[in-house]
Amino acid sequence: MPTHFPLFPPTASTVAVEMDLLYLFIVAICAFFAILVVAVITYFTLKYRRRSPDAVGADIHGSLALELTWTFIPFVLAMVMFGWGASLFFRLASPPANAMELFVVGKQWMWKVQHPEGVREINEMHVPVGRPVRVSIGSEDVLHDYFIPAFRVKMDAVPGKVTTLWFEATQVGTYHIFCAEYCGTKHSGMIGQVIVMSPQDYEAWLAGGKSTGTAVENGERLFTDLSCVTCHKPDSSGRGPSLLGVFGSTVSLADGRKVVADENYLRESIMNSQAKIVAGYQGIMPTFQGMVTEENLLQLIAYIKTLKPAAPAGGQGK
């Protein structure tokens, strides 16, 4: 039986300390109210004990001033909690532009991780300390959730779309990765480790790792193997639109709508090509649903994104 008895998980990311502070702040408010109310009630029950079997209480019906006070104070406190929570939430949702990008795919019951340089690992994720890391998450089957308690981050892996989380590790060490969304038999076995290393160690580890080609290289190869090239030529001579610079651009669709081409748009264009047809083209592109794995897909997207220096990312409906 372990002897140490922690109350907090390790604080190993830039947001962890603030998360703990927010937590303690709310603990303080709530402890105050819980103790206050219970103490008051217990005190009244003792003080105003029934002294004779027929005794009745005083004829008091209420007080508007009191009602307003105890409506207003909790309201204000709740709004403070909301404000702080919302600001932290926004920061957790917006990865810095200079973040390095990792790809994580969940499938029953393992996590597959790929580094931009091409190194892959399973149920382990090596990251450098002090550098923001953006993780693009996909799922091959059901819902999962990528959870690293030490970093205080968590995000669902949703089949059919790409989701994102980011963190910046501050402490070298080894921490848990959990799958936090129920996914079946071995949900509790879908765990792993994040290994935070100094930048030098990370470089060394990368160099020692067996690269199976970078994500972009793999994506480029798939682009040829799956004969995407036959339709998507660099100029507009193919049967499909040129994909140069498509990422981040605003695409006009056949039905007159405009969408910004982000990861989920690219994903949908490949897996469910009929959903949005580019203006001026026929919906002849086959769907690659079932032919490319979630990993391949992230690689294809990584490649398409390089087809032009990425413009500021926009988004679309998914």
Added chain:
Amino acid sequence: MSNSHTPHIITPASTYVMVFGGLIVLTILTYLAAINDFGALNTPIALGIAVLKASLVVLFFMGVRYNTPLTKVVVVAGFFWLLIMFGLTMGDYVSRSWLGVPGR
């Protein structure tokens, strides 16, 4: 217990027939509107006519027009709750692209 005895109104048959006529006319109208393309207005027109037809049925065939205010509140509340469901859910879907980070 409410003792308000709303006087008993029996709707004349002619009203029913007129409402029926209205419904048929609106059905034809919605068909004609549908085979023409009004662009972005297609859906609002179709829905507008449908709401009109539904209101005719609710008010006359179902007699809400002559019913207690309570019934009216119940009917309106039903549709209002539906709008809550549609509104907040679509609010999510419509705003998904705003931040520009996939999945956020």
Added chain:
Amino acid sequence: MTIAPRLEDRKSYLDAPHGIASWLLTKDHKRIAMLYLISITIFFAIGGLFALGIRLELLTPKGDLVSGDTYNKMFTLHGVVMIFFFLIPSIPATLGNFLIPIMVGAKDLAFPRINLLSWYLYIIGGIMALVAVAGGGLDTGWTFYTPYSTQASQTSVTLAAMAAFTAGFSSILTGFNFIVTVHRMRAPGMTWFRLPLFVWAQYATSLVMILGTPVIAITLTLVMVERSLHFPVFDPKIGGDPVLFQHLFWFYSHPAVYIMILPGMGVVSELVASVARKQIFGYAFVAFSSLAIAILGFLVWGHHLFVSSQSIYAGLVFSIITMLVAVPSAVKTFNWAATMYKGAVTWESPTFWVIGFMGLFLIGGLTGLFLATLGLDIHLTDTYFVVAHFHYIMVGGAIMAFLGGLHFWWPKMTGRMYSEPFAKASAILVFVGFNLTFGPQFLLGYLGMPRRYHEYPPEFAVLNVLSTAGATILGLGYGLCLIYLLWSLKKGAIAPANPWGAKGLEWEKTQSPPTTFNFDEEVIVTEPAYNYAGSKVHHG
């Protein structure tokens, strides 16, 4: 007016016609309440057995007691049984059924036959659930999330969904009956603002049942259709959205948590007024806060979706409204506390349950605020913190209130008194055992232990052992309660019409237990509820 005590001249609803058939075909709201009471107790025991299984498995970090699949079935069935077959019908279908007609001064509910139908539907749903348990179980979690439930699960999802659907239909019928009763069956003089607060709370609950339950029904139908007929609706492979399922599911299931707590709040309002022998403080605020909770409760479901890939802007809206819905709960809490001020507070057993409720409900509700706080929920969601939150509010809050109400009205319902010392002991055991079970889970949650885990890393072991130890005490507490209540049916002292010296039509105008049509003469109400200071109480 004096009321003839039981057994003297008139037969109570319990003695009226005898025989199984007279019970199974009864239209008497009181008998139906008893039928429900027996059935939900059975389901509570079943759900409790699953809970003990869960806690035993979690005693050690390794998955050594049962397999992963079995564990998954245990917590799923625990959740499904406890929510759909125990807690949702608990207070409304037992205390509500029994008391609402009496409290409004009516002979019965507006639609007695439909009331009976609702019990049969509940039983049919319950049997389907048991068949599902026997034939393959269910392993989706009580939330039925797609695509796991539609594609991956190998268990009886369709049957279980049908069971929940049927139980939902039963709950709709109950709510519908209450609404019409409160609107149309009030006795002369029983104005809205003379209604006991329990009726207000039940009315608000019924609104939620009516407006929310159909949505879970259609959502589960879609799951059944997608799973068994392969009509895709949420299937991501062809462009469907699994998150749409979550929206529809929580559109009902968040309001449903208020179906579980509002009746409990109603019970506590009655109990507080009666143990303090005092007009409830701020009647109108307590009454309207029930409605506010019911209505605002429909606007916050997205707080279960903060990391589901829901847009963060939607998250903002849902978070802020969630904070707002905490305010009416706060108002209620403070009014209860203020009611005690200058009361004449008894130390009989109902008081113990009330204070227990206060402590546990507060912790449960306040930890809801942690989860409603956007940034913090990212860390806390899907961990044991959430498990602790909802057990505090559902087991600590709602069940404490239910048991409090059951003890309070037990003399009225059965005509017997139970043992006071045992009742107090049971309340204390439950309170202590409860805190030991679920207190450590808050810490586990912040440490990062995810929920629905069959095995866990060893550093979580100590807290889990504490939790299992607590669950044992908790189980004993409930067991004790069951025993002395059953005992009282045979051996308990005969209850007088008004053992607590409380105000209210059920105490002042009916005998214990009431006759089939409740009142001997037409009821005319002339005073507000809880008019302790304004008129004499007939004690005993």
Added chain:
Amino acid sequence: MDQQLEASTLGMWVFLVTEIMFFGGLFMAYILYRYWYPDAWAAASNHLNVQMGAANTIVLIISSLTMAMAVRSAQVGSRGGQIFFLIATILFGATFLGVKYFEYAEKFEHHLVPGLGQVFAAPGDHIHATHANVGSAEQLFFSLYFIMTGIHALHMVVGIGIMSVMLFWAWRGRFSPEYYAPVEVSGLYWHFVDIVWIFLFPLLYLLGAHLGAGH
């Protein structure tokens, strides 16, 4: 209005509110997917048979009229009127279901039924011809088409059942100007089912009509 009638009318309306929410879940799914896949949905909608849909709309409206007249006959105490109009209502309801049967059969022939182990839109079929691959957003459309109209048809079946009971009671002379609550509330139910169809028709059948006939 007397107590009894008032309570049952209120009861029925409360029940209809649950029905509104029940169908509401389906409309929610409809709204989302239509918002995501407007083209695919318009195209898929074009494979529905507008003539049959329109015919059924008219049939239902007529049945609503006869239903209203049946209630009125009860109010004025005409037993013959009740029997006549209830029979008419049942017949129109049955006609609606008959037309639906033919519609469904047609969809099966054209392989427009998702699931059931079938291949959706077999080779050579028009959906297949206009698109490079098996339509998937189209499948969502047909899924919802079948579920929505199917559940609606189920409500019709229940409605016909209720009307048959009413017919029996009317025939036994059970209703009078003083007591007609059962006919009245069953009527409310029947009209509600009509209203659902009033929305289903444009949303499902007419969505792509401006693209030109699909048949």
